[in-house]
Each structure stands twice: as C-alpha cells, then as structure tokens.
Amino acid sequence: MNKKHKRINVIQPFLPDLKEFIPYLEKIWDSKWLTNNGQFHQQLEKELAEFLGVKHICLFANGTFGLIIALKALEITGEVITTPYSFVATSHSIVWNKATPVFCDIDENNLNIDPEKIEELITNKTTAIMPVHIYGHPCDNERIQTIADRHNLKVIYDAAHAFNVKQNDHSILNWGDLSVLSFHATKVFNTFEGGAIVCHDKDMKRKIDDLKNFGFHSETEVATVGINAKMNEVQAAMGLLQLKYVEDNISKRKKITEYYRKYLKNVEGIKYFSYIPNVTANYSYFPIFVDKNKYGKTRDELYEILKKNNIFPRRYFYPLISQFSSYQNFDSTSKYNLPIANKIAEQVLCLPIYPELDIENVKLISEIIKLKK
Numbered sequence: 001m002n003k004k005h006k007r008i009n010v011i012q013p014f015l016p017d018l019k020e021f022i023p024y025l026e027k028i029w030d031s032k033w034l035t036n037n038g039q040f041h042q043q044l045e046k047e048l049a050e051f052l053g054v055k056h057i058c059l060f061a062n063g064t065f066g067l068i069i070a071l072k073a074l075e076i077t078g079e080v081i082t083t084p085y086s087f088v089a090t091s092h093s094i095v096w097n098k099a100t101p102v103f104c105d106i107d108e109n110n111l112n113i114d115p116e117k118i119e120e121l122i123t124n125k126t127t128a129i130m131p132v133h134i135y136g137h138p139c140d141n142e143r144i145q146t147i148a149d150r151h152n153l154k155v156i157y158d159a160a161h162a163f164n165v166k167q168n169d170h171s172i173l174n175w176g177d178l179s180v181l182s183f184h185a186t187k188v189f190n191t192f193e194g195g196a197i198v199c200h201d202k203d204m205k206r207k208i209d210d211l212k213n214f215g216f217h218s219e220t221e222v223a224t225v226g227i228n229a230k231m232n233e234v235q236a237a238m239g240l241l242q243l244k245y246v247e248d249n250i251s252k253r254k255k256i257t258e259y260y261r262k263y264l265k266n267v268e269g270i271k272y273f274s275y276i277p278n279v280t281a282n283y284s285y286f287p288i289f290v291d292k293n294k295y296g297k298t299r300d301e302l303y304e305i306l307k308k309n310n311i312f313p314r315r316y317f318y319p320l321i322s323q324f325s326s327y328q329n330f331d332s333t334s335k336y337n338l339p340i341a342n343k344i345a346e347q348v349l350c351l352p353i354y355p356e357l358d359i360e361n362v363k364l365i366s367e368i369i370k371l372k373k
C-alpha cells in the first residue's frame with residue numbers, strides 16, 4: 001500500500017471557519033464577562049435543550065465533572081453497578097464519590113450493560129446503576145428502569161457518546177434520573193472541552209448548578225461543599241457555533257459509515273454494527289470486531305498493519321476498566337467473570353471517522369483491511 005497520504009487518525013475534531021468564531025469573541029471582549037453563567041452560557045443551555053429535546057441542561061467544564069457531580073447530586077454511596085466496557089471516566093466518577101464500582105458483563109448484541117446480569121449483582125449496599133450508551137447505541141433503557149424501580153436504585157447514564165441519539169423519535173437522554181454528555185474535542189459535538197448534565201426538573205437543575213459553582217446558593221449562602229466545574233464563555237460560544245453544523249456533520253458521518261459497511265461487507269472475520277431499527281444514530285464511532293480464526297490475523301496484528309500504512313485506529317475499549325491496576329483493589333464479585341466484555345475488548349478496533357474524512361480514504365482503509373498488508 002502506498003504511504004503517500006497524510007496520517008489519518010481515528011478522529012479529527014471539527015472546527016468551523018475561524019472567521020465565524022471571531023464575532024463571538026468580540027462580544028466576549030466587549031462584555032468582559034468571561035464565565036459564571038454569562039450570556040453565551042445561558043443561550044447554549046437553552047438552545048441545546050431545545051435541539052436535543054430535553055427539559056434542562058447544566059453545562060460543565062468537561063464531561064467527567066458532569067459525571068462526578070451527577071452522582072454527588074443524587075447522593076450516591078455504597079455500590080454502583082456499571083460496565084467495564086467504557087472509558088475510564090465512567091467508573092472514576094464513582095470512585096471520586098467514594099462509592100464502589102461493581103462491574104457487570106455486557107450484552108453481546110449492543111455491547112452495553114446486560115440487564116439480564118444486573119440483578120445478581122445487587123446487594124444491600126447497591127444504590128445506583130450507571131450504564132453507558134456505548135458508541136451512542138441505546139441501552140435497554142426500559143429494562144434497566146424496571147430493575148431500578150424494583151430495587152429502589154438511581155440510574156445515571158454516561159451518555160458521552162449519545163449526543164442527539166433518538167429512539168422512536170424521542171431523545172434517549174430523557175431516560176434515568178440523570179444523563180451526562182461530553183463535548184470533548186473528539187466527540188460528535190465539541191466545545192474544545194465541555195460537558196452537560198441533562199435533568200428533568202428545576203430543583204435538580206438548581207442543585208447541580210450550585211454544586212458546580214462551589215456550592216453557592218446565593219451571594220452569602222454556601223449550603224453544600226461544591227466544586228468549580230463551570231463552562232466558560234469561550235467554550236459556550238464554540239458550542240453555539242458548532243450547533244449550526246452538527247446535523248450536517250452527523251450526515252457526513254452517516255455517509256462514511258455506509259461506505260465502510262459497503263466496502264467491508266464480504267471480508268471474512270470482520271464484523272461491524274448494522275443499522276439499528278427505530279434509532280436515529282449519531283455515527284460517533286465505527287468499531288469493527290476481528291475474529292482471528294476467520295480473519296487469519298489478530299486484532300493487534302491488523303492494528304499494526306494499519307499503523308504501518310499511516311492509519312491510526314484506536315482500540316476503544318481495551319483494556320477493560322476492570323483490568324487497570326487502579327481497579328485491582330475493588331473486590332467486586334464480578335471482576336473475574338466478564339466473559340463477553342473480555343472477548344470484545346480483544347476484538348475491537350475503532351476505524352477513523354470524522355466529518356472531513358474523504359470517502360477515498362474510507363476505501364483505502366477498507367482495502368488495507370481486505371489485503372491484510
């Protein structure tokens with residue numbers, strides 16, 4: 001294969017034309033209001049809630065702060081049942097709240113937490129379930145809610161991948177007690193860094209807004225020990241501008257996904273997700289799964305082949321969170337029994353996908369995978 005093309009990374013952040021951003025910056029410079037619920041911050045909360053079809057949005061400096069504060073706002077303690085097949089921030093947020101993550105295996109079909117296996121992990125210390133809509137694919141939300149209701153548990157969704165995902169035309173962000181988005185540079189919608197909590201009522205929004213601003217409830221009252229996790233005006237301005245492009249970007253991602261599916265269709269030993277009925281997807285990732293027996297090479301061998309060709313996919317999510325050394329002290333009964341998650345973590349490779357990726361390069365990447373060299 002030729003190496004003449006430029007390096008292709010798994011993701012390239014989307015940035016609108018700089019000229020379009022300047023007027024926003026001029027407004028910030030004029031107002032000298034840089035943070036603390038400024039004009040752009042208020043506008044973005046409003047526009048995002050409308051765009052996403054949710055009641056309330058609380059903006060954050062990043063998604064991880066959103067996750068930590070979501071658990072804090074719900075006063076989560078004890079044990080939280082979650083998935084090992086995610087980015088480390090999911091379970092880190094549990095540990096930052098001094099609670100214990102209990103890892104549940106995943107469903108082979110959608111790679112999300114397997115509702116079938118949640119109940120056997122519930123103890124008298126369990127207070128919450130924290131699922132992740134991995135790759136933006138909806139969890140089995142109805143069954144998760146039924147289990148939560150039966151055992152009086154909270155549900156906090158890590159929805160970092162699920163920006164604007166809908167099921168039967170309704171946002172999946174309305175499930176559970178709270179959902180948390182990430183607007184990191186590498187996500188479908190970015191504010192450089194950023195995030196948000198989606199919540200259902202004004203009182204909860206107020207509680208979360210206090211928590212992200214040191215606990216200030218008024219000028220003279222600090223009722224809880226909060227933190228500083230606020231989004232600033234430059235981030236919020238970027239969000240307002242990005243919002244104008246996000247639908248177009250998602251349709252470009254869709255096109256790329258369709259080409260990958262077409263080009264990789266008959267490659268023995270390579271699996272990928274097909275269209276999910278009733279779901280309006282955001283095409284945030286394009287994971288493939290390498291079956292070494294059928295493909296003739298391991299996932300890591302394919303990973304090396306692509307890198308030699310100047311293409312840099314990522315093994316999202318390998319290793320499993322439960323495999324990191326920082327998680328070896330949690331003696332969760334489930335730790336050594338995650339067969340599906342372990343298998344998938346050994347097979348997965350996320351191929352490059354971002355709005356500006358040329359279809360020519362999608363073809364090239366697919367050819368390399370076919371030729372295995």
Ligand SMILES: *Cc1c(COP(=O)(O)O)cnc(C)c1O
Binds near residue numbers: 063181
């Ligand atoms: C990106 C991501 C986060 C963290 O979000 P940040 O905005 O980077 O803090 C959390 N969970 C998952 C699943 C993610 O992919």
